[in-house]
Amino acid sequence: MTVAPAPLALPDSAWEDWVATRCDGRLAETRRLVEELRAGGHTSAEAMALWNDLNLALHNAFSTASLVSNVHPEEAVRTRAERAEQDAHKLLTEIGLDRPLYDVLAAVDPADLDEGGRRVHALAIRDFRRAGVDQTDDVRSRLRELAERETTVAQEFSKNIRDDVRSVRVEAAALDGLPADFVEAHPPGEDGLVEITTAYPDYVPFMTFCRDREARAALVGEFLNRAYPQNDPLLHELLGLRREHAQLLGYDGWPSYDAEVKMIGKGSAIPEFIERITEASDAAGHRDAGVLLRRLQQDHPEVEQVTAVDRMFYAEVLRRETFDVDAQQVRPYFDFARVRAGLLAVTGRLFDVEYVEVPGAASWHEDVATYDVVRGGARLGRIHLDLHPRTGKYGHAAQFDLAPGIRDRQVAEGVLVCNFSRNVMEHDHVVTLFHEFGHLVHHVLAGNHRWTRFAGVATEWDFVEAPSQMLEEWAWDADVLRSFATNADGDPIPRELVAKMRAAKEFGKGTHVRTQMFYAALSYTLHQDVPDDITATLRELQERYDVFGYVPDTHFYASFGHLEGYGSGYYTYMWSLVIAKDLFSAFDRDDLFATEVAHRYRDRVLAPGGSRDAADLVADFLGRPYGFEAFQRWLDRV
Structure with missing residues (x-):
């Protein structure tokens, strides 16, 4: 036995x-x-x-x-x-070697x-x-040196981002317009000033609700300059190391080397994909940006282009004025504890699993909550939720492996690492939580393979985001949200409010896609061209692909952590979204928990892990190869 x-x-x-x-x-x-x-x-x-x-x-x-x-x-x-x-x-x-x-x-x-x-x-x-195992001894020796140095530089690049939490001190009046719980959590110091950090629980609400444009500009300047200047020489070195590495192996640059093992197949296809998405989103992106600019100019006629200083604030203004959605009206429905419980209930129902909390489980920090993932009395895996910010912790949101699940040998264990408020969450953060949990459940459900190579999220890198992007849809569904999004009186979020939230979300998708293409172009171009002046390249690419302007004297690339992990392949986020929209087209929007399609998706897309090519997994689920049509319909829908 x-x-x-x-x-x-x-x-x-x-x-x-x-x-x-x-x-x-x-x-x-x-x-x-x-x-x-x-x-x-x-x-x-x-x-x-x-x-x-x-x-x-x-x-x-x-x-x-x-x-x-x-x-x-x-x-x-x-x-x-x-x-x-x-x-x-x-x-x-x-x-x-x-x-x-x-x-x-x-x-x-x-x-x-x-x-x-x-x-x-x-x-x-x-x-x-x-x-490079078939290269000469000299080349193999150099490849070994390059790989070791790449690891060291990449680690230091990431550590600088993780450790560089900056802050500004503002007049207490700058909190006028911020939610009451935020104001309460940020009392003035002895000098009468309030400290606001670049950590997400501070940054997102402040940039969304602060009416003081100078205060917003001060914070965004610090946010976009995190890890600068220390990461500037490190990034230059990392790009050069990767280029030499690829060229020693006979590739024209890192993108060609990197893309060979992805769905996209070749490096030259990356700019082609970026141009296709840029063209497809051109009308929607400029339409949305124009609306934002016109509203901004009502208050500041001298401003000629929307930048990160005003983007989040005026998007919220438009949600209130145009779509009758006030984020402060929305926030009380997203108490952190209820959201976490709701997430587990929703995904448990969708994938036919139960999450059993393990009280007193040992961990690295008291914030961590541990659950066994169970079906039919059998443990499929274990998950650890580490969801609040602290000094020295990874500063964004991601799923980390703790152990791959191998049949009859070891249990799949994964960790969700995020930085959410302990009290009330923004709905955007609820969406992020669903997204990252998609990676976590993928890791567990694909944790019953004999071969280590197939365990967990082991598909091509430009597919791994698709299942998580699709799970975001459940965080926008009124029936789903009403199952856990309740206010202090226990009233569920009104359907009418969710409908308005969805309408407001549709408004911003054009600008979102164009910004993503700027990031994708930056990640590709830096690795392909290895420019001497990264700031100049950033400004050029932002002007070409983004619909939002560059913030003077900032160096976003220094804290663009995906340059370490994704390398030249940040295009994969949008590549995956194209597939995610097609995957979601198989679900019934009026019944997102329909058992047949949910279990077929679980068993044919998630559970196989890396045992098949991603294109084959998707075709097996959809009954046809994936296409661009569902994404284009979503992009064109007003």
Whole structure:
């Protein structure tokens, strides 16, 4: 009888020692398995089983190191985890350049393997080639140096963003127009001034409701200059390292190297996609921006273009004046505790799972809530929700792996890392919570594979956002929201208010898409061209693709964390959205919990993980290849 694996035993204390023991132990196990595999004498099936074990040990080391370096409250623990992540990257590079190891795998006969084994084998051979295993000794040596330095620079780039929380001090009168709970949480200091930080629980409400334009300008200047100037030389170096890395392998630049393993297929297709989306959203983007500018000029006739100083504030003004939606009227319905409970109830019903809280579970911080994900009495995985800001913590919103789920071996564990208010949430943050939880449930539902390569969110990188973008739709549905969005008196959010919120959302989609194309163009162009003057390139691309203007003397790229993780591939956000709109077209908007389609989506798109190409998963669910039509209809709808 097979005994179900237990979740990972996290420590109550001594985290630095635990990180060292777990990560160093997994890396030592990886090295041992490399040597065993290199020794030869294995059947094809045995060789692939060892390769699978090797990858599982390495994945476990990476997962622990990456998570802890981003969430632990003690700097010494984060630093130890960063060192473990560097060690893991170094070992991954060594494996990719290990010619004797490659020769063992190249000798495996795919005919002796099952379908999953053949896929894992083909992907492994491809990855060895991309690592440079067939290059000369000198080239392999340089590739090793480049990879190690890329890891170090990328880590420092991300750390600077994470640690650089800035602030402004404003007159108490600048809080006029802010929600009462925000004002209460920001009392004046002894000097009579109020401190407002660039952390999202401060930044978003302040930029949305503050009537003092000078105060908004001061905060946005600090926000757009986070991690500057320290990240400027680091980004220059990282871009140069990546370009040399790609060119040593025979590619014209990093985008071509990076895109080869994505749905898009080739680097030259990225600017083509950016231009297609830019053209498709041109009318909607300029229409929406024009409306914002005209309203802004009623108060400030001298202003010629909307920028980040005014964008959020006047979008809220228009929601009130044009769509009769007042965010302060909306906010009382989104108490954090009720939203979190509602999220679990909604996704539990949709995917036929139950979330069972694990009281007293050990974790890295008292804010973390831990749940087992259960179906039919069997534990599918475990999730950890770390949802409030603190010093030294990852500053945005993301899902982190803690452990990949491997059938009969280890439980899938994932962590949601966000920075939401402890009290009342903005609806935009509710949407973000649903989005990021989509990654988390994907990780768990795809956690029953034999092969490590297939576990969790293991599809092509330009598909991984699609399931999460689609789950956002449930955060805009009146029936769904009314199941948990209630005010202090217990009254559910009115349907009429949700309808107005949706209408206001439709207004801003054109500007949103154009801004996303600016980000995509920036990520691609920096990696393809590697310009000397990044600020000048940023300004040029913003003028070309965005409908909002550049804020003088700011350096947004220094805190654009996706340049580290997404590299040249930020286009993937919009590529995924095109697919997400097509996926959602299969659901009944009048019954988002319809069992047949929800379970078919769960079983054919999420649960397979990386066992099939993303295009095949989508075609299996839709009954046809994905298309552009649903996205275009959404974009054109007024």
